[in-house]
Amino acid sequence: MxxxxxxxxxxxxxxxxxxxxxxxxxxxxxxxxxIWTQLKLGPNWDPYPDAYSSILAxxxxxxxxxxxxxxxxxxxxxxxxxxxxxxxxAGEESPGPxxxxxxxxxxxxxxxxxxxxxxxxxGVVGGSFEDWTKKISKEIFPQISLKPVEPxxxxxxxxxxxxxxxxxxxxNPGIETLDYDGRIAIIYDRNDLLGVWEExxxxxxxxxxxxxxxxxxxxxxxxxxxxxxYALTGDYKADAVHQPYLMEKMRSGIP
Amino acid sequence: MNSxxxxxxxxxxxxxxTVFLILALIRHLLSAQKNPxxxxxxxxxxxxxxxxxxxxxxxxxxxxxxxxxIFLLVDRAHPMGGPAGxxxxxxxxxxxxxxxxxxxxxxxxxxxFALASDAKNLSSWKEIQGLKISEADFSPRxxxxxxxxxxxxxxxxxxxxxxxxxxxxxxxxxxxxALKIPIDSIAVGRDIEKKGFLISGIQSPDFAFxxxxxxxxxxxxxxxxxxxxxxxxxxxxxxxxxxxxxxxxSQLTPSSNYESFEDSFTxxxxxxxxxxxxxxxxxxxxFSVEREITIPVIRQKYRIMYLAGRPxxxxxxxxxxxxxxxRRELVSFVILRNPQNPVFIPDNQLSLIPFPAQNxxxxxxSQFDLFILEDFSSQKFNxxxxxxxxxxxYVKKGGALLVLGGPNAFSEGGxxxxxxxxxxxxxxxxxxxxxxxxxxxxxxxxxxxxxxxLYSDPGISKAVWETLPPLKGFGLFSALKPDxxxxxxxxxxxMPSGNPLPIMAxxxxxxxxxxxxxxxxLWRWKLENAxxxxxxxxxxxxxxxxxxxxxxxxxxxxxxxxPIPDEIPPVEPARFFFSVFDRDFSPLPEGQxxxxxxxxxxNGKTKxxxxxxxxxxxxxxxxxxxxxxxxxxxxxxxxxxxxLGTDSLSFxxxxxxxxxxxxxxxxxxxxxxxxxxxxxxxTASAKDLLSLLPxxxxxxxxxxxxxxxxxxxxxxxxxxxxxxEWILRRxxxxx
Numbered sequence: 001m002x003x004x005x006x007x008x009x010x011x012x013x014x015x016x017x018x019x020x021x022x023x024x025x026x027x028x029x030x031x032x033x034x035i036w037t038q039l040k041l042g043p044n045w046d047p048y049p050d051a052y053s054s055i056l057a058x059x060x061x062x063x064x065x066x067x068x069x070x071x072x073x074x075x076x077x078x079x080x081x082x083x084x085x086x087x088x089x090a091g092e093e094s095p096g097p098x099x100x101x102x103x104x105x106x107x108x109x110x111x112x113x114x115x116x117x118x119x120x121x122x123g124v125v126g127g128s129f130e131d132w133t134k135k136i137s138k139e140i141f142p143q144i145s146l147k148p149v150e151p152x153x154x155x156x157x158x159x160x161x162x163x164x165x166x167x168x169x170x171x172n173p174g175i176e177t178l179d180y181d182g183r184i185a186i187i188y189d190r191n192d193l194l195g196v197w198e199e200x201x202x203x204x205x206x207x208x209x210x211x212x213x214x215x216x217x218x219x220x221x222x223x224x225x226x227x228x229x230y231a232l233t234g235d236y237k238a239d240a241v242h243q244p245y246l247m248e249k250m251r252s253g254i255p
Numbered sequence: 256m257n258s259x260x261x262x263x264x265x266x267x268x269x270x271x272x273t274v275f276l277i278l279a280l281i282r283h284l285l286s287a288q289k290n291p292x293x294x295x296x297x298x299x300x301x302x303x304x305x306x307x308x309x310x311x312x313x314x315x316x317x318x319x320x321x322x323x324x325i326f327l328l329v330d331r332a333h334p335m336g337g338p339a340g341x342x343x344x345x346x347x348x349x350x351x352x353x354x355x356x357x358x359x360x361x362x363x364x365x366x367x368f369a370l371a372s373d374a375k376n377l378s379s380w381k382e383i384q385g386l387k388i389s390e391a392d393f394s395p396r397x398x399x400x401x402x403x404x405x406x407x408x409x410x411x412x413x414x415x416x417x418x419x420x421x422x423x424x425x426x427x428x429x430x431x432x433a434l435k436i437p438i439d440s441i442a443v444g445r446d447i448e449k450k451g452f453l454i455s456g457i458q459s460p461d462f463a464f465x466x467x468x469x470x471x472x473x474x475x476x477x478x479x480x481x482x483x484x485x486x487x488x489x490x491x492x493x494x495x496x497x498x499x500x501x502x503x504x505s506q507l508t509p510s511s512n513y514e515s516f517e518d519s520f521t522x523x524x525x526x527x528x529x530x531x532x533x534x535x536x537x538x539x540x541x542f543s544v545e546r547e548i549t550i551p552v553i554r555q556k557y558r559i560m561y562l563a564g565r566p567x568x569x570x571x572x573x574x575x576x577x578x579x580x581x582r583r584e585l586v587s588f589v590i591l592r593n594p595q596n597p598v599f600i601p602d603n604q605l606s607l608i609p610f611p612a613q614n615x616x617x618x619x620x621s622q623f624d625l626f627i628l629e630d631f632s633s634q635k636f637n638x639x640x641x642x643x644x645x646x647x648x649y650v651k652k653g654g655a656l657l658v659l660g661g662p663n664a665f666s667e668g669g670x671x672x673x674x675x676x677x678x679x680x681x682x683x684x685x686x687x688x689x690x691x692x693x694x695x696x697x698x699x700x701x702x703x704x705x706x707x708x709l710y711s712d713p714g715i716s717k718a719v720w721e722t723l724p725p726l727k728g729f730g731l732f733s734a735l736k737p738d739x740x741x742x743x744x745x746x747x748x749x750m751p752s753g754n755p756l757p758i759m760a761x762x763x764x765x766x767x768x769x770x771x772x773x774x775x776x777l778w779r780w781k782l783e784n785a786x787x788x789x790x791x792x793x794x795x796x797x798x799x800x801x802x803x804x805x806x807x808x809x810x811x812x813x814x815x816x817x818p819i820p821d822e823i824p825p826v827e828p829a830r831f832f833f834s835v836f837d838r839d840f841s842p843l844p845e846g847q848x849x850x851x852x853x854x855x856x857x858n859g860k861t862k863x864x865x866x867x868x869x870x871x872x873x874x875x876x877x878x879x880x881x882x883x884x885x886x887x888x889x890x891x892x893x894x895x896x897x898x899l900g901t902d903s904l905s906f907x908x909x910x911x912x913x914x915x916x917x918x919x920x921x922x923x924x925x926x927x928x929x930x931x932x933x934x935x936x937x938t939a940s941a942k943d944l945l946s947l948l949p950x951x952x953x954x955x956x957x958x959x960x961x962x963x964x965x966x967x968x969x970x971x972x973x974x975x976x977x978x979x980e981w982i983l984r985r986x987x988x989x990x
Contacts, residue, residue: 032567032568032569032727032728032775032776032778061596062592062596062600063565063566063591063592063596064564064565064566064590064591064592064593064596065565065566065567066565066662082724082782082783082785082786083779083782083783085568085571085572085778085782105786108785108786109782109785111785112781112782112784112785112791113572113575113778113781113782113785114782114785157606158606159591159605159606159607160600160604160605160606161603161604161605161606182575182578182579183575229566229591231568231571232566232567232568232570232571233566233570233571233574233589233591234570234571234574234575236570236574236587236589237606239585239586239587241586241588241608242606242608245608245609246606246608249602249603249604249605249606
C-alpha cells in the first residue's frame with residue numbers, strides 16, 4: 001500500500017530517527033573491521049552495555065575505520081583474545097585475583113602488541129578496582145609503572161586535538177598509561193569514559209558529567225575515539241611530517 | 256820490521272830518590288879515596304839498587320798492515336725475489352759475492368748483514384748462501400738502526416748495499432744519514448732502463464652507501480717517464496655490456512725517471528649491491544695499465560613510504576615493526592577520514608592534515624627505497640593518472656613497490672587497466688568487488704624461496720608455515736603474469752586458468768621489484784603467534800625478509816676480500832685478507848659466525864683453509880705451495896648454518912714475474928747523499944768497489960815484553976854488595 005505525501009512527510013522523520021539508532025553499517029565485506037572486544041572479568045564487567053554501539057557509530061561516522069556491529073565478549077582464556085589487538089576491561093570493583101595462567105596469557109598478549117584499555121567506572125579515586133589494576137600491571141611488567149599522561153601525549157592527538165581528558169568525572173590525573181617497547185600497552189582511565197556514551201532512547205545522556213557538563217562529556221567522547229585510533233595507527237601523529245600542522249592548530253585554540 | 260821500546264815502571268818518589276843517589280855517588284867518587292875495588296863495589300851496589308827501583312820494561316814490537324773495514328748489507332725483502340737474469344735478485348747477489356769472496360776478503364775486513372724488516376748480523380760468508388727471501392718489506396729505519404749500533408763498536412770505512420731499491424725513499428735517506436758512512440749502492444735487478452708504470456696500490460672502502468660519496472686512494476709508480484704526461488682516469492659502467500663512463504681524470508708528470516705518485520678520486524654510489532670501477536693509466540709510447548675494482552653498495556638507511564587507505568591493525572603493527580629498526584626511515588600517511596565522512600567539528604580541533612598527494616607521488620617519490628600501498632583506493636581520491644605513471648617510473652628506475660590488499664585495493668580501488676596494473680605481478684580481476692572476506696591459511700609454493708625459507712632449518716620453516724593462524728580476506732586476480740613468481744597461494748581458490756590463486760607474488764619491473772600481498776591481515780601472525788614457539792618471531796622474520804628482498808639487501812654479500820695489488824709478491828706464504836660484516840654491515844663480532852676459505856688450484860684441486868682472525872670481522876689467509884697459474888679463493892661465512900655471505904678472489908701466481916722494478920733512482924740518491932757511489936751489479940766488479948777503499952794501514956803489534964829487574968832479588972843483591980864494600984872498608988881502616 002502506498003502512503004500519501006502527507007503521511008510520508010510525517011513518517012520520514014521517524015524513519016530517520018530509527019536509522020540513526022540502528023547499529024553502524026556492518027562491515028561484512030571488510031577484511032579486518034574494528035571489533036569492540038570486551039573482557040568478561042569480575043561481576044561488574046559491563047557497567048554500560050550499550051556504550052559500545054554509540055562509540056562504534058561515532059567512529060564510523062567520523063573516520064574511515066570500518067567497524068563491526070557485533071561486540072566480542074571474551075574471557076581471558078578465550079583464544080579469540082589474540083584476534084583482538086585492543087581489549088577493553090571495564091569495572092567498578094576488583095574482579096578478583098587472576099590465575100597464573102591468566103597472567104601469563106595477558107602478558108603474552110600485551111608483549112606481542114595487544115593494547116589493554118582499563119576503564120574504572122566506580123567514580124572513586126583509589127578503591128579495589130584501582131588497586132587490582134596496579135597489582136596486575138606490576139605482575140605483568142614488574143619494571144614498568146602506570147604513569148599519568150602529559151598534555152602532549154599521543155592520545156590527545158590521534159584524531160581530535162585535545163589539551164585534557166574528559167569523562168563523567170574530572171579526576172586529576174584522569175588517565176594513565178603504561179608504555180612498553182615504545183608503545184602504550186595499558187591505558188587506565190578513572191574518569192568513566194564509557195559512561196558519557198550512555199543515552200536514553202531520545203539521545204539524552206543518562207548520567208551527568210561533573211563538573212564540566214557537556215564540554216567535559218564531549219572531551220570524553222573525543223578521547224574514546226582517540227584511544228581507538230591509537231590502537232589502529234599507533235603514534236602516527238607523532239611523525240615529524242605532522243608537527244608543523246598540529247602546532248599551528250594547537251596555537252589557534254582548542255577546547 | 257821489528258823494534259823495541261823501554262818503559263819505567265818504578266814509583267815516582269823512588270825514581271826521584273834514585274836521581275839524588277846517583278848525584279851523591281858521583282860526588283863521592285870525585286872526593287873519596289882512590290881504592291878501585293871499593294869504588295867498583297859501590298857503583299855495582301848503586302846500579303843494582305837503581306835497576307830494582309826503576310823497574311824498566313822492554314817491549315819488543317813487530318809491524319803489520321791493517322785492511323780497511325766494510326759493512327756488506329744484503330737486501331732480502333720480498334721484492335728481492337724478483338727476476339734478475341737467470342736467478343732472482345737475491346740469488347744474483349749471492350752469486351756475485353760467492354765469485355768475489357776471496358778478493359773482497361783479501362782486501363777488506365768484512366761484516367755481513369741481511370736486511371729486511373730488521374738487520375741480521377751474519378757470522379760467516381756461508382750464511383749468505385743460505386739466505387732466503389723475507390715475507391716482509393724493507394724497513395730502512397729498523398734495519399739500518401741495527402747496523403748503526405754495530406758500527407759504533409767498529410766503524411767501517413764504507414758500506415756496500417746490495418738492493419733493488421724497493422724501500423721508502425725518505426726513510427731510507429734519513430736512516431743512511433744517521434750512519435755518516437759512505438754507502439756504495441749496488442743495484443740488482445732487470446730492465447732498469449725500460450719505460451713503464453704500474454698501479455701499485457688502490458685503497459677503497461669496504462663498502463659504499465647508496466647515494467653517498469666515497470674515496471679511492473691510488474698509488475702509481477713510473478719509471479723512465481721523466482716529463483712525460485701520464486693520464487690516470489677513473490671510470491664506471493652500469494653493466495658488463497655498457498661502455499665505461501669516465502668520472503674523473505688526473506694528469507701526472509714525473510719530474511724524474513723514477514717516481515711514485517699518490518692520488519685520490521671521489522665517486523658517488525648510485526646502484527645498490529655493487530658497482531664496478533676502473534682505473535686506467537695512459538702515457539704516449541707506453542702500454543696502458545688498467546685495474547678494475549668492485550665496491551659493494553649498501554643503504555645507510557632504508558627510506559620507506561607507507562600509504563594506508565584507512566587506519567587498520569595491519570598499519571599499526573607494520574608501522575611499529577618498520578620504525579623499530581633505526582636503519583629504516585619511515586614516512587607514512589593514513590587516510591583517517593573518507594571524503595564521505597561528514598564534518599561537524601572545526602578543522603582546528605582535528606589532527607587531520609592535508610594529504611600531500613602531489614608531493615608523495617611526484618616530488619618526493621624518488622627519495623624512497625620502498626613504497627607501500629595498503630588498501631589505498633585511487634578511485635576514492637581521484638588520483639590523476641600521472642601519479643600512477645610516476646609510481647611506475649619509480650619502479651622502473653629501481654624503486655621497490657609493495658601493494659597490500661584490502662577491500663579498497665586492486666580493482667575495487669580503481670587500478671584495473673591503469674599504469675599501476677602494468678607493474679604488478681598479477682593481472683587484476685575484472686570482477687568488482689574483488690575482495691573476499693573469508694578466513695584462509697596461505698600455503699607457500701616452495702619452502703626454498705628466500706621469502707618462505709625463514710629459518711635455518713627447513714623443517715622448522717615448514718612446520719611454522721603450516722601452523723600459522725589464518726588470515727582474513729584476500730583479493731581475486733585473473734592471472735599471474737609471465738616472469739612473476741607466486742610465493743604464497745590460497746589453499747583452495749583458483750584463478751580462471753585453474754591455477755591456484757596467488758596470495759603473495761613478486762616480479763621485477765625495470766630495475767625495481769614489485770610484490771603483491773592480497774591480504775592486509777598479516778598482523779594476525781604477530782598476535783596469534785604470541786604464545787607459540789618457534790612461531791613467536793615469525794612476523795618479524797617475515798617482514799624483515801620482505802623488506803630485505805624488496806630493497807635488494809638480501810643478496811648483498813656480507814663477505815669481502817680486500818683488493819690485491821697489481822703485482823702480488825710471489826713470496827710464500829702469500830697473504831690475503833677479507834672482512835666479514837654483520838647484518839647491519841658492522842664488523843662481525845668474534846665467534847658469531849663460522850668462516851672458512853676454499854682454495855681452488857689451477858689443476859682443479861680444492862683445499863679448505865682456516866683463516867686467522869686478526870680482529871673482529873677481519874681475517875687473514877696465508878698460502879704456501881702455490882701452484883703456478885690461476886688460483887681462486889672463496890671465503891664463506893655462516894651463522895647458525897645459515898649463509899651470511901661469500902666472496903671470491905682470483906689471482907695469477909707467476910713466480911718470477913710481477914715484481915716492482917728496480918728503483919735505481921733511490922739507490923743513486925742514497926749513494927750521493929752519503930758520499931758513496933752507485934753501481935749496477937751487472938757491470939760492477941769487486942776491483943772497482945775495492946778501489947774506493949783506503950789503502951791498508953801499517954800498525955805495530957807488541958811481540959814480547961820483559962821486566963828483568965822486577966824481582967826483589969836485585970834489591971837484596973844491591974844491599975849485599977854495599978854491605979860487603981862497608982866491611983872491606985872497615986877492615987882496611989878506611990873512613
